[in-house]
Amino acid sequence: MAYVIAEPCIGVKDTACVDACPVDCIHPRKDEPGFEEATQLYINPSECIDCGACVPVCPVAAIFALDDLPEKWKHYAQINEDHYQSCSQKP
Numbered sequence: 001m002a003y004v005i006a007e008p009c010i011g012v013k014d015t016a017c018v019d020a021c022p023v024d025c026i027h028p029r030k031d032e033p034g035f036e037e038a039t040q041l042y043i044n045p046s047e048c049i050d051c052g053a054c055v056p057v058c059p060v061a062a063i064f065a066l067d068d069l070p071e072k073w074k075h076y077a078q079i080n081e082d083h084y085q086s087c088s089q090k091p
Helices: 016-020 076-088
Strands: 003-005 063-065
Touching (some): 003 076
Antiparallel strands (some): 003 063
């Protein structure tokens, strides 16, 4: 996993990162089902190409390289991964 979205995104869900991502690995987008219900946006760890394009456009500084993720938000790496695992298991 290259990048992780952490706690500052909760309740904000600014989608500038979605628009900046060249491989469309940040979801949900505003036009996708579940956007309103989601508490934050998530980076798909298997699709992220580690380009970092999302980092400078995040208005709340919620996106971190995995190695730079603050200790207090380390669990967000698993939260991002779990989000995509649960999505892949839906019928």
